[in-house]
Amino acid sequence: MAILVDERTRVVVQGATGNQGRFHLAQMLAYGTRVVAGVSPGKGGEEVEGVPVYDTVEQAVLHHAVNASVIFVPAAFAKDAVFEAVHAGLGVVVVITEHIPVHDAMSMLAFARHHNAVVVGPNTFGVISPGKAKLGIMPARAYSPGPVGIVARSGTLSYEIAAALTAAGLGQSTVVGLGGDRVVGLNFVEVLKRFEEDPGTRVVVLVGEIGGTAEEEAAEFTKGMAKPVVAYIAGRSAPPGKRMGHAGAIIERGRGTFDGKVKALESAGVRVAALPWEVPGLVASLLQAGPAPEPEARPPASED
Amino acid sequence: MAILVDERTRVVVQGATGNQGRFHLAQMLAYGTRVVAGVSPGKGGEEVEGVPVYDTVEQAVLHHAVNASVIFVPAAFAKDAVFEAVHAGLGVVVVITEHIPVHDAMSMLAFARHHNAVVVGPNTFGVISPGKAKLGIMPARAYSPGPVGIVARSGTLSYEIAAALTAAGLGQSTVVGLGGDRVVGLNFVEVLKRFEEDPGTRVVVLVGEIGGTAEEEAAEFTKGMAKPVVAYIAGRSAPPGKRMGHAGAIIERGRGTFDGKVKALESAGVRVAALPWEVPGLVASLLQAGPAPEPEARPPASED
Amino acid sequence: MKLFEYMAKEVFARHGIPVPPGRVVASPQEAAQVCSELGEVAIKVQILAGGRGKAGGIRFAASPAEAESLAADLLGREVRGLVVDRLLVEKKLAIDQEFYLAVAVDGAARRPVIIASTQGGVNIEEVPEKLLVKRHVDPAWGLHPYRTRQIGRRLDLEGAVARQFSDILLKLYQVFTGSDAELAEINPLVLQKDGRLVAADGRLNLDDDALYRHPDLPRVAEGSEVERRAQEAGLSYVELDGDIAVMANGAGITMATLDIIQHFGGRPANFLDAGGGAGVEPMAQAIELLLSRSPKALLVNIFGGITRCDDVARAIVKVATARGGLGVPAVVRLVGTNEQEGVSILREHSLEAYSAMAEAAAAVVKAAAGGNGGGADGHPGR
């Protein structure tokens, strides 16, 4: 089991004929993701890696049973691409594009919420359910299937942690990148909720960072969770007032400090790793202590 | 029983301190309508007919259990008033104001639909459930309680028909004015649906006119109704291309003709009166032939 | 309010929609001048009616002399019942394909609708439904480029033409919302042989109720002299071709009154809705206006709600007094608010009031046909 994406996810890549789009379309296909169509206005009729390209998402949906999108279009056109995907009824829209104007982001996320679509990102590495589907730009070999759910704001840091878990034999159910922008579609709480309900996830790793209050809200939510949570927070050494790359990673007016986040998480019972390489050990100990996994729901046996 | 408004409807009048607002607030109160508040920006603290006036609907809702509004504010401010009422959570918003720009109307109706509020009008005489509540500008004495539901585009014509029914001893459950504008919140079908479900209504009178396709759509809907429908359509003598007062009342490009509407209604089994004064006779004959009314739902008896 | 083609195109051009080079002219000399500047031209009569092409209202001239003579021929002529006083002289287009494109208010859907078709240049009502692409726009979100691309795709547009189309549609939608339009239409939207799209014809119908917020947009007077006076007085008035003048209160009841007159064999001279709650003065003005057209009879049909029957009676008496009699048989039907007072006032001036619509209508038809019809001839105090 997994959350958000799995082997039934049928993907359209928006911006499929650009450099990034082409490269990652190939990578996703190679991973086994069911990439069934590409979209690039004006390029309808072409193919990328044998995948047909259409001018509009509407057409891609008409010809294929698409239910998710990965967006690589340039920032100036990304809002339109998200509107298009949501309007076409896609349930999961992964926005890789970075530097999308924040007003565009607010608008496209509002549109998605009004239409009950989940937007991952923008400025995310994407979502991967190891062994099932990869919708994003993460390096495939960092991951292996297993019972650990990961939710992170940051790409490379989460690759690092996923790779360490994989090296320790601790595979992942799904790894979700929230995105590094100040305004993103999913927050920690929404992903924790899904992991809590996912029979395939037994422990959750939360990779946070300074700035904002998302980790504090997550801490509050974990109090009601049955599944154990391990956290790592980046930015302990960051001075106030300096924005550390990510739009959100800044301690402003005393809010979103490292200490505040760690305190909130620890007092909610979350095990906080002081250093990234401590995460696998904490996860392993919780997996041994935790409840046995629920059996996966199976489709009823065929009668013939 | 009734639809849309009844004795539990608690009304705020927006534009309560203007001439029209004042006059009709008094009339509604006199009829027994529970007008519990008025709203006029800048006039908070005043009273109209003993009813307290607030600056905002938000305040009116805080102080009273308001669930409906009647709007008399000038056309240029009507859209804002509807947004305010809908935002405040009111379920029924009756817009008396005429000459509201059609783009404002589209916007405010979209907002209302997104928030599941019913807008009656704009440019409507309102809604009356005789003996229970009157939200609008209709002359009270034309109505009496009874089993006939009336839905009309036009004010005075429906007063005329209601008065004729009343004179014939045929009272009304509810009388709904859709409004004379090209874009209005409720259409015939939506009101017919409510009358069909209302145990207090046994026969429905539809008062239509040339222009648009609302009557044709209504005709289609009546095919699935258990309750009989009588119709009168104004505009038989109107030449094509001339707009007869109402924004909708025009035969344009061959659409919305009198003959087309009458044909659609008659072939759906609706009895169409050739002249207004024929309506009571048709209604009376259908009431005699129709099924007995369902008993009204009663609250469970108190146990003590 | 409908704008003339040339006005609509000015608004289009301000929003960046390509239109053919050209100018509006009022004389043959100016037409020749424009032709000498632009080469081969189309000369199009500027009237507020469709179908002018079939009616000979569009001509082509290859030389200034030809332009002058064609313009001289067209100016002052009647086309579709309207006198031509303006011509739009435009560079003649090398047409490859013609499309239809419009944004309109869809009353039933309560939202703007985009209508597009590859069948341009003809009356869109005659295009089969399956050749139309219709898309509604949610006012909350507006029109975004992806939808214009979808529509272009449905019209089988590709490459540069698809991009131009998308751009023009976005701008036409801006015209529509920015001008408070009921209809913004390009028909035909022409694909020229050089690959460029251009708005060859344009319509822009504005919402009368929103004109107040568009002082920058031109004003166009429509209808007859009397209709314009009525409009200025805030009355809802439409001229018809019969001889029985009608005033009622409310659009529906007024329409029904006309129907009933016709039912009894009469011919209504007009639609006049005095509105709800009109006072003595506006109603008196309305009656004056009706009488100015010399009808054979007058029917006033009032169901008093907000409108007070005594005010109606006073208005009638006021006009009769001012004119020394109404001059035509008048039938008055008064019911509702202050009915008794109204009836008394009329009686004081020897006018009788009916209470049943049927009787009043029958009476006025009879009066117009020459009989007295039971009503008064409108001379008070006689």
Add this chain to the structure above:
Amino acid sequence: MKLFEYMAKEVFARHGIPVPPGRVVASPQEAAQVCSELGEVAIKVQILAGGRGKAGGIRFAASPAEAESLAADLLGREVRGLVVDRLLVEKKLAIDQEFYLAVAVDGAARRPVIIASTQGGVNIEEVPEKLLVKRHVDPAWGLHPYRTRQIGRRLDLEGAVARQFSDILLKLYQVFTGSDAELAEINPLVLQKDGRLVAADGRLNLDDDALYRHPDLPRVAEGSEVERRAQEAGLSYVELDGDIAVMANGAGITMATLDIIQHFGGRPANFLDAGGGAGVEPMAQAIELLLSRSPKALLVNIFGGITRCDDVARAIVKVATARGGLGVPAVVRLVGTNEQEGVSILREHSLEAYSAMAEAAAAVVKAAAGGNGGGADGHPGR
């Protein structure tokens, strides 16, 4: 990008928000001139930092001579660590009451939020939550007058003041959306003794990612010289006060790298996120930039996903070759895409690569402290 107060107010004024009469000046003489035109004035240092009032950055002058001497005093001074080169000289206000009003991006709610308070003129973070009025705006529908009235009502505003407030808030929201702002703030919004509201101070923080669509708005350079160069090169770079230069790929991993250096007792000199998938040239530039600040050691920490380890190695070698050695001990940690090629390239130039972050961090801290730390000193070919 933050605008100076005077720039923010120019934008406000263009949208119709009342601001005090005044001008920005760069010399004492100009300050005197403005004072002679306006009478009693406030002289305010223009710096991109709050709290300037407490730091003595706002003074009042009653005469041109006083204005000149105060301006002379302020210009060139350091306030809150920033050198003052501009002053805003404005007519002094007769203050009756001070409000706070702002529109900001609320990241958690993913929507714009309006924040208003009767407690203006102070740092809004210090105002108790119960004295703040907060209202979110749905981007689908925008801000409508009724909500501004509600907010005014919550601040107990009445009559003409309530109307002015409503109007100013609508305009401030237009500034916010129309400028792609992250924050549009008026603090204080002053109610003058004459009953008029005026924006006495203004902040406008713009979204860097949206500047491209606002060529009309001014540009303000922030940060140190090196930070500006980094920004122009498209790098995400922040100066810190330690001595170990750091380059990593990804904001989170870079932050974590700083944390780990600190964990081992070292002090990072900077945050530098080379981003995902950077090529040889940008990474070489980034390393050049780091070395230009003469750190004691360099740590390059790469987890290669899109970023290729061989490109990283080539960038390091390129800089070393160009400079005849890196000049400082360099510790490189390479893991991921093309790891083997990267390690080989480094080896060819006698540079060693680590695969564990912990070891690399420990080594660089040791190297910066004077030990060799197991890394190379960066002189290739030795």
